[in-house]
Amino acid sequence: xxxxxxxxxxxxxxxxxxxxxxxxxxxxxxxxxxxFCNEAFQRLTGYQSEEILGxxxxxxxxxxxxxAQVSKIRDAIRAEEVVVVELLNYRxxxxxxxxxxxxxxxxxxxxKLTYFFGSQWDVTDIHQSRSEERHAKALAREISHRMxxxxxxxxxxxxxxxxxxxxxxxxxRINERIQALGRSYEPTLDEAVLGTIHVGQAxxxxxxxxxPEGDRIRFTGNGVRTEPNAISAIGLTLHELATxxxxxxxxxxxxxxxxxxxxxxxxxxxxxxxxxxxxxxxGPVLSGGPDETGTGFDIADTLLSHSRGMLERSWxxxxxxxxxxxxxxxx
Amino acid sequence: xxxxxVLEDEPLIxxxxxxxxxxxGHEAVTAVDNEEALACIEKGNIAGAILDVSLGRxxxxxxxxxxxxxxGIPFVLHTGDLNRVGEHLRxxxxxxxxxxxxxxxVVASLLNLLKEAA
Numbered sequence: 207x208x209x210x211x212x213x214x215x216x217x218x219x220x221x222x223x224x225x226x227x228x229x230x231x232x233x234x235x236x237x238x239x240x241x242f243c244n245e246a247f248q249r250l251t252g253y254q255s256e257e258i259l260g261x262x263x264x265x266x267x268x269x270x271x272x273x274a275q276v277s278k279i280r281d282a283i284r285a286e287e288v289v290v291v292e293l294l295n296y297r298x299x300x301x302x303x304x305x306x307x308x309x310x311x312x313x314x315x316x317x318k319l320t321y322f323f324g325s326q327w328d329v330t331d332i333h334q335s336r337s338e339e340r341h342a343k344a345l346a347r348e349i350s351h352r353m354x355x356x357x358x359x360x361x362x363x364x365x366x367x368x369x370x371x372x373x374x375x376x377x378x379r380i381n382e383r384i385q386a387l388g389r390s391y392e393p394t395l396d397e398a399v400l401g402t403i404h405v406g407q408a409x410x411x412x413x414x415x416x417x418p419e420g421d422r423i424r425f426t427g428n429g430v431r432t433e434p435n436a437i438s439a440i441g442l443t444l445h446e447l448a449t450x451x452x453x454x455x456x457x458x459x460x461x462x463x464x465x466x467x468x469x470x471x472x473x474x475x476x477x478x479x480x481x482x483x484x485x486x487x488x489g490p491v492l493s494g495g496p497d498e499t500g501t502g503f504d505i506a507d508t509l510l511s512h513s514r515g516m517l518e519r520s521w522x523x524x525x526x527x528x529x530x531x532x533x534x535x536x537x
Numbered sequence: 538x539x540x541x542x543v544l545e546d547e548p549l550i551x552x553x554x555x556x557x558x559x560x561x562g563h564e565a566v567t568a569v570d571n572e573e574a575l576a577c578i579e580k581g582n583i584a585g586a587i588l589d590v591s592l593g594r595x596x597x598x599x600x601x602x603x604x605x606x607x608x609g610i611p612f613v614l615h616t617g618d619l620n621r622v623g624e625h626l627r628x629x630x631x632x633x634x635x636x637x638x639x640x641x642x643v644v645a646s647l648l649n650l651l652k653e654a655a
Contacts, residue, residue, distance in 0.1 A: 358617065365553045
């Protein structure tokens, strides 16, 4: 075969050019020494070929090399199997790198084991970003946990104060709003890393307590994200809508439903906005709108106007239709 | 009037829950760690319990939960970290209430649990 005749030359050229560090060891010699290594191998490890050849690969290991990974290598060599392990190796200057080592037996034409082929890939970058990601996630979770506790403690303070001052009704309403606010930020806290939050998750967690069975409120959205600062107004507005629905609307009887849909739109002034539609059905029959003064809608209107948004309401006979529109800077 | 156990290391939350039990016409004893909680159960006549899941420094309410399960006393888990509950307490068969939640709601769900069990 022509290929076989040229293979020596081809092998050398390919090995010289590849950026993958490659070595061959000879298991038929005592202690399975390295008998070939390419340029990339020398660059990766910091050793010259004359310092490498004749030594067993273990000279790249050090105190923090995971021995469980090393024994995987040993087992694979003994069983003449292919193995891929990731282990911490040491350069000549003592610095470390994460090495994805691929190791496998090479047989001659008669099926006799002649070499072990080892290719090593420096995956320190991947390793680092993986551990940074893990760290960031753990941190976000810890913050989320603590924030939820803080909201719970604030709730406790408000309740205790309300009891002491004989203002339970007021404290209860303050608390409901605080807790709704806390829930609106839940998804933000859990994925604090990303900087924007999933509108749908915020909406779901705000409304969850109003639909404990999960069959009265239906959600439709398309993975829209927005920056966290729009969320407090949206969260509190949804809370007021849900409170109203629980008292007088579709959530006040056995079988009413609420449909919520959200999407990005251009508002009347051409700004990127988030639009949330709220549709109640199957509640008690309404005859026109209720007296809205002193209700939570006052607060919702005020909050939304500060965000340059609005809450449109229309009281249809089969239930309230409401639309929340809030400008968002990124969409 | 029944007596309930509140295991919670955050005093303001514990106090709030205790008052909520009183509002509901019951009384509550509070414990800040598993040792105190187990001692309360030892004394007897605990009708039900609210357990904060993480009690700081990696300690969970598991010893107390196990004891309550053994004695057949109903309880709910009250936690701000649902993920960690999944890791530590998956095997414990008890309702989980996510913090923050109004104390009255937490108490109401435990009282419901008692009603169902009766």
